[in-house]
Amino acid sequence: MKIYGTEIYFQKRIDPITGIKAVFVRISFLLLGLGVAGLIFLFNGINPIQAYYDMIQVNLLLIPNTIARFIPLLAIGIGLAVPFKTRVDNIGAEGQYIIGMLTAAGTAFLFPDLPAIILIPLMFINSFILGAIWAIPVVLFRAKGGFQGADVVVSFLLVFPALYLMEWLVSDPWRDPETGFTYSSLLPVNARIPKIPGTPIYISIFLVLAIALLIYYYLFRTVNGIPKTKLGYEINVLGKNPLAGRVAGMSFFKVILITMTFSGGMAAIAGVGEVAGNSLRLGVKSQGYGFTGIAVAYLGGLNPLGIIVSALFFAALKVGGLALTGIPSTVLQLFSGIVIFFVLLSEFFFRFTIKSRKLS
C-alpha cells in the first residue's frame, strides 16, 4: 500500500511474540474492541463507561452465575484449541455442541429410570461419541480431499443439520405435552447433574477443569522445548508445517482424526452440561457458545491455562449483558461480535509486523 511516497507493507515475524508480551498484545486488542463497542453504546444513548461499570458490578454480584456460564465455554475452548493448533479450523463447534445437547436429552428420555450414577455418565459418554462422529466428515474432507479449506466449510455447514434437527425434535417428538410450547419436557430427575448447593454451578465443572489441566500437561506444556507426548509434538509440527511432518513419516490423517474427534467430543460435553445442568430442557435456539468458543480459544492463546482465563472473561461478558437493560438485544450481540472480531484480529499481528519504507 502506498501513501505519499511511503510504502507500508506486512512482513512475516522472525521471532514469535511469546510470554508476557503476547498477553499484553491480546489485552490491548481486547481493550481496543471494548473501545469500539463503546462507540456503539454511545450511539444508543448509553454512557459506555457507566455500562462497563454496571457490567462489572453485575458480575461481582452474580459470581456463581458467571462460573456456571464458564463451564461450557471452557469445554468448547479447550476442545477447539487442539485442532486449531494443528491448523485445522473447526468453526462448527456449535453443531457439535447441539448434537451433545440432543444426545444427552435423548439418552435421558430413553432411560429415565436408570439411577443417576449410571445415567449421567452414560449421557456424557454417548454425547462425546456422537459429537466426535459429527466432526469426522471434517477430517475426511480435509485429509483425503484436495481442498485445503474443507475444514472451515464442512464444519460450518454441519452446524445447520444439527440446528434443524433440534428444531424438529422440540417441535414434534419431544415437544412438551403439558404446555404445548416449542420446547421439550423437563429432563427426568435422575438425569439432572447435581449442583454445588446454593449455586447454579453444576459439578461437571470439575470434569472440564481436569480435562483442561490434563491437556495442558500432556499436549501443550513443553520443558526445554520438548512436549510430554509424541502426539503433542506431532500437533506442533503438523500445525506449523504439515509438509515437513509428512516427510518425517507423520500421519496427518491420524493426528487430525484424534484432534477433531476430541474437539467434537468436548463441544458435545459442553452441550450435556448445558442441558442437564443448566436449562434442563431443550429449546429451539442455542446459546451460540460454539461460536464464542472460537474467540475463547484464540484469546487464550491456544493454551489451556490462558483459555481458563479467557473463558471466564467471555462468561463475564455474557452475564454482564444482564446489566444493559433498555437497549435492543441485537446491540448486545453486536457488542460481543465486535469483541470477538478484535480478539481474532490480534492473531494477524502475531504472524506479521507492519513496516514502512520511503520510496525513492
Added chain:
Amino acid sequence: MELVLEMKEICKTFYGDGIVVKANDHVNFTLRKGEIHALLGENGAGKSTLVNALFFPPDSGVILINRKEVDLDNPLTAIKDYKLAIARQDLSKSLIERHTVAENILSFSEGFFLSITEIEREIKKALQKFDLGDINPKAKVWKLSGGEKQRVEILKALITNPDILILDEPTAMLTPPEIKSLFNLLYQLKSKGVSIVVITHHLEEAINFSDRITVLRHGKVVETLETEKMRDHRGNENESIRYLASLMVGKDVLYNLHRETIHSGSIVVEIKDAIVNNDMGDTVVLGINLKLKANSILGLAGISGNGQRELIEGLFRWRNLESGKIIIRGKDITNKSINEVRKLGVAYIPEDRQKALVFDLSVRDNLMLNSYKLSPSFFINYSEIVSETEALIKQYNIKATSPLSPVRSLSGGNRQKVVVAREFSLRKGKDLILIAENPTFGLDVGTTQFVREELLRKRAEGAAILLVSSDLTEILSLCDEIAVIYKGKIMGVLTREEATRENIGLMMGGANLSSSKEVLA
C-alpha cells in the same frame, strides 16, 4: 541486420529464505529481425529469468525494442503495445486448469464485448492455420494431456500475431513429430519476419533449428554463436554438440575432497521398472532401473525437470508408482507408507527446505523430528532427546543462540546443517540409506564443503547414498557411479572412471547413447 530487441546489462536477484540467487548477472542479449535465437543453458542458468525481464521489470538494465528504450512494467503493455508474446514453461501457472481452452485465450481478445463463440471459431481457424493439431476449444484445460496443454500455451502466444515470439521450453511435453511440425511453423513465421527466441536445454534442437545460440551459465552469458559458422568451423554436428555441451556445463575443476577408494558393497535399494506420473497425470518416469549399493554414492545427473523429482518422490513413497517395484534390503516397499520406509533407515534431504524444516519451531524441535519416535510408549524420552540434540548441535557446529531459538532465525548454512545433522544421524554405519536432493543448493562455500565431506564420510562408514544434483562438478567429485536421466529415462550408468564432464553433458542434453559413444571413441 536489424535488431528488434536489445537487452543490456540485465540484473535480477532472488532472495529466498536464507538463500540469495543472482539469476541474471549483467546479461546482454540481442535479437535480430526474422531469426530463431536459441537460449541454451542448464536449469537455473537464468534463461527464463532473462525473458521474464520483458514482462516484469528487472532490478537493473536497459531494454530496447526497435532501437527505442522501453519501459515494460506489466505484461499487458508488452503484449499489446510492443507485440511481444510468450509461451511459458510452467503450464500449471500459465494456464487456468479449471477453465476451457477458449476461456484461457479469451483474456487476450480485443474489444469491449466478449463473445466466446467467436473466440472458439477463431481458435479453430488458428489451430488449422498454425497446424497445431485438433484441440476442442470447449475442453477444460485440466482434461488435456501435457502435449495438448503445451500446444494451447503456444497457441495463446501465436494468436496475438506477435512480432517477437518467445517460447520457453516449448518441446518439453511434445512428441518428436509434433516437435518437427512446431519448428516447421517457426520457419514459416520467421520467413514472415517474426523474430523468435526459443529457450531450451536440448543441444540437438538448438543446433538443428536455430540461427544463433546464446549460452547462459550461472546467470551469465558464456557465448553467443552463429549456428552456421559454428557448424562449418567444427566440421560435423557431433563436434558442434560436443562444443555446446562443454559451454553449457563449464570447465570448473573438480573439488578437492578427501575421497578414499572403497569397493562398493552389496545392493541395498533396487528400483525396478519404475513408472511414475507427475501432478498433471503425465508419465514422466518411464521405466527406470537403478541399484544403490552399500559404501557407495550413486549420482543422478540431469537437467532438473526430467523426472528426477518424481522418481525420488516415488522411491520415498510420497507419490505412487504407476508400475514397477522398489525393494529396500529385500523388502518390497511399493505399497508401504512413508513412515515404514523411514523405519528401514531411509534418510532424506529434500531440495525444498520447506519439506525439511519447520521454520517456526526451534532448532531442537527440528533436530528431533526423526528421533522423537524412538521411545516405545506415547511419551517422549525427555533426557535422551536433550542429550542427543545437544550432541548434534556440538558435533555439526550449528550456530544458534540457543537450542530453543527458531530455525527461521538461523542463517541458510546453519539451517541446512540442522537438516544434515538430523538425517545423517538417523542410523549408523551400514544401516543408513541416504537420499540427498541438491543438498548444497544455495549454500555458502564453507557449508557446501562441509556437506560434501559429510557425504563422503557416511559413504566410508558404509551408507548407501543416492545423490541427485544439477551441479555436475559435485556429482563428478563425489560419486562412484553416475546415472544420467533424460526425459524420464536413464541414458546410461557410467562408472567414475568412464565419466567425463563432456559425455555426461552430452547425455544430459539428450544426445543418444550410441552417438555419444561415437563421439568418445
